[in-house]
Amino acid sequence: MRGLTTPLLTILLPLGLSGISLPLIEALTTVPREPSAPPTRIVALTLGTAELIADLVPTNRIQAVSYLATKEGVSNVASLLAGVPSIRGVNTEELLKRHPDLILASRYTEPAAISQLRRCGLPVLRFTDHESFRQIERNVRQLGRTIEAQEQAKRIVDWMRDTLRAVREAVAGKDQSAERVLFFNGHFTAGQETLTDAQIDLAGGINLASLAGIEGYAPISDELVVALDPTVIVLTVSLRSKGDFADPRGAILAKSAWRNVTAIREGRVHLLPNEHLSTRSPYAVLAVVDLAKVLHPEVAESIDVAPHPSRPSSSTRGSR
């Protein structure tokens, strides 16, 4: 009792017991379940997954969506999902009560919450990558297969490709290096391996953050912005900052440290629709259209956006 053996055993024995029992408990308590075919009570936990599913199935197959998906100015499918119940965050009890047969989650959903949902026998489809158009297409096809809506998924992918082709043709031959673009959102910018980087590139511009070696979404200092001297600055309004910063464009133009930056001097600071630039759904192609229009205004009229397969009559908001 007084030596070192007993306290060590007091610690190591329980640890050993836990170690032996963990795999057993994991196996006993995890109930893996495949989604029933085809799922008719689908829950989308995030905005991106709600936008994916809303275009693939009628809303009567959607059980609930993230509250963000029903907000105008944030969601591309707000009007489509107007009557669908909304949920905030991941509450397993609330979800179990709804008896969903498929739950859609993304990289942003807490892993612990997903583990719990799976332990409770709820089928979860989690999309972990959506920082390229190729990956978004893959996500659409995967979801199409899971819910047996392959044809509609193919139509959505074709629409994405047609839209990007229209932009590519319109900006072909333009001097890409002349449009030095900086994406700026509350001291953060988008560098290499981000969807924003791909969007700027496809729209016929150069992403300065990427050129500066910034990876992912990272803070950028005032000093670096001045040194990079962008010719165009694009902004978007994040949901949280709405109201607090009603005029982010005005705030940027009033920054005294940036007064000699070309984009500020020439007034080329553009506020783009949040729902296009922030989404990780097929609607992200619309941000490429928005960007092409502000980078190359002379070709704006010639960009012919194909009608969306789910909503042929819908129109898209442009930049301000």
Place this chain on the structure above:
Amino acid sequence: MSRAWRLGMLGALVAGLAFLSCAVGRATISVESISAIVIHALTRWNVGSWEPWQATIVWEIRLPRTVIAILVGGGLGLAGAVMQGLFRNPLADPGLLGVSSGGAFGAVLAVYTGLAAYFALAVPILALCFAIATGLTVYVVATMRGHPSTATLLLAGIAMTAIASAGTAALLSFSLSRWDVAREMIAWLLGGLNGRSWTDVVLVGPLVVGGYLYLHCFANDLDALAGGEEVASSLGIDVPIVRRNLLMVASAVTAATVAVSGVLAFVGLIVPHIIRLLFGPAHRWLLPGSFLGGAALLLIADLIARTVTSGELRLGILTSLLGGPFFFLLLLRRATD
């Protein structure tokens, strides 16, 4: 009322709170159904009816969460009582040797490296390993020149806490560009029991229960140590050995609690004080009282955390909100004394 009765009543309070914890949640399930589900799970007797999804909620979500609240709160209360007895300082805390900060660093590292995304247990396991390693490092450093004084141990603990906290802050700052990662880190650092399962019970349970049984055997030694090291030595207690063993086991218990719940401030600090008022200073009563008191406090805090807002308040915020004013009160009382 005798102390045994008081302890029994505290136990009954914990049992009542545990039942309430199983009964309250976002989904409405009748008390009859909850009782029937629990009885059926334990004995296979059918004493009522329920929907399968209700059984899942009770058995997979609420019950493990309740058991973890009891183990974590109890473990922290127990470790706090032992630390305060060992250091003869009412402001001593279970994380005194940097165990909590080390655990926090381990958990944040698991999230930062992406291990947590592939293996859900990576967070508690790494937290546990780092918490134990931190406590061990502090003890080894403090004892390098022989039997350490209380002040040396405290200072070594403070130094290690600072290093581990700096490591945590560094990882958090590296993650600013990946907000989903940073959000997960912050959520863990703020403490909470959301999403916990039977796996976590298995991880924390044996160490807390084993630790309690071991520490309780030293109740009389802790009483003697309260009179000072000389008094304890004169009573035949090998002070350095007893102190080393108790520190080791109390820190391991703290490490286990930090691993599954994140950093929950003040539970281990305030509970032993309240229990001392009810049971007196004798550790024979103080240790089980602190265990039950900690369990009750955490069950109450968790009930508030999951019902006060439409989302869920992080548990660490609540324990700090409860403990902060108490801490002030304690300091004021000491100043008056």
